[in-house]
Amino acid sequence: MTGARSSAIESQELKDLRAAVAALGQRHGRGHDREVLWAEAAKLGYLGVNLPEEYGGGGGGMAELSIVLEELGAAGCPLLMMVVSPAICGTVIARFGTEQQKRTWLPGLADGSRTMAFGITEPDAGSNSHRITTTARRDEETGGWILTGRKVFISGVDIADATLIVGRTEDARTGSLKPCLFIVPRDAPGFQRSQIDMELQAQEKQFELVLDEVRLPAESLVGDEDAGLLQLFAGLNPERIMTAAFAIGMGRYALARALTYARERQVWKAPIGAHQAIAHPLAQAHIELELARLMMQKAAALYDAGDDMGAGEAANMAKYAAAEACVKAVDQAVHTLGGNGLTREYGLAALITAARVARIAPVSREMILNYVSHQTLGLPKSY
Numbered sequence: 001m002t003g004a005r006s007s008a009i010e011s012q013e014l015k016d017l018r019a020a021v022a023a024l025g026q027r028h029g030r031g032h033d034r035e036v037l038w039a040e041a042a043k044l045g046y047l048g049v050n051l052p053e054e055y056g057g058g059g060g061g062m063a064e065l066s067i068v069l070e071e072l073g074a075a076g077c078p079l080l081m082m083v084v085s086p087a088i089c090g091t092v093i094a095r096f097g098t099e100q101q102k103r104t105w106l107p108g109l110a111d112g113s114r115t116m117a118f119g120i121t122e123p124d125a126g127s128n129s130h131r132i133t134t135t136a137r138r139d140e141e142t143g144g145w146i147l148t149g150r151k152v153f154i155s156g157v158d159i160a161d162a163t164l165i166v167g168r169t170e171d172a173r174t175g176s177l178k179p180c181l182f183i184v185p186r187d188a189p190g191f192q193r194s195q196i197d198m199e200l201q202a203q204e205k206q207f208e209l210v211l212d213e214v215r216l217p218a219e220s221l222v223g224d225e226d227a228g229l230l231q232l233f234a235g236l237n238p239e240r241i242m243t244a245a246f247a248i249g250m251g252r253y254a255l256a257r258a259l260t261y262a263r264e265r266q267v268w269k270a271p272i273g274a275h276q277a278i279a280h281p282l283a284q285a286h287i288e289l290e291l292a293r294l295m296m297q298k299a300a301a302l303y304d305a306g307d308d309m310g311a312g313e314a315a316n317m318a319k320y321a322a323a324e325a326c327v328k329a330v331d332q333a334v335h336t337l338g339g340n341g342l343t344r345e346y347g348l349a350a351l352i353t354a355a356r357v358a359r360i361a362p363v364s365r366e367m368i369l370n371y372v373s374h375q376t377l378g379l380p381k382s383y
Helices: 010-026 032-041 062-074 083-098 099-111 228-265 274-304 308-342 347-359 365-376
Strands: 116-119 135-138 147-154 162-170 177-185 191-195 206-215
Touching: 010 032, 010 062, 032 062, 032 099, 062 083, 062 228, 083 099, 083 116, 083 162, 083 228, 099 147, 116 147, 116 347, 135 177, 135 191, 147 162, 147 177, 177 228, 228 274, 228 308, 228 347, 274 308, 308 365
Parallel strands: 116 162, 135 162
Antiparallel strands: 135 147, 147 206, 162 177, 191 206
């Protein structure tokens, strides 16, 4: 399969992990049972490969976890909740959670027995996290918290034991609102969800959430009340790296299907792949996927080394590059198969919609271009 050869910049340990996960993906493939695959990946230690060993994880980082998602995606069976549960929520709790929170959540996130969703997007806030209106105020009777607000496009809430909600608390000194993260159990009174009707064919469903005076104990707050932004971005950088892995895996899957077809399909006594009009766009798609993977590897390496600032820039670039490469690879794959590319038999048509997700979520390509424009290039902000 194209892209299956791991880069020379990967250690032998990472190459072995890539090969092992690829083999797992091949056993399950496009028609996989999500729960069975999730359980097997967990049993093999892949889901928690980034989490600390003392809490049941593999002691690795984003480099390892991104390989797992990429290779499963390349086999046609991506586990989208990996972006959320171990990558965002597991990372945030491992870095900033209390000892009790770590003991409560990390072993379950690592062995797959527990999952956690992530709620940040709001109907009226969009990409502007400063406009988040979900607020948390102290419960004077219990010393806990009361959350009120709404969230949209939150993945997998129905299968998650809890959702890590981004809310805002009022700074007693300044009166301004600052972001904080709260663990909200699925069955918390006042925590309501409704499924959003999506064209996207994915096993992980999307939900709108309503938090109506949800009362939480004091220990539901993750980390330091005064370190909200730091904690928030500790989860968003892994999210971007893992979205890149998701996109690269999808692009590789589509490209592999197209290559098989281009080698076998004959018109005018020659395989269609012999014609440059078919071959060159597929070669370009492969090159762009490989380049995106290099940036993803850079982002993962920086993050795992503790360089949050450098990782932020690289993770955004990786997500941008991977999304663009994925969309182009899927489009060219469908085009290579012609009418067959739109049939259910070949499984490519559904990817047309799925590939767009990487361009849109968790942050749009336009916002990444804004980030690079003013953070990297030093140009004035336009907003």
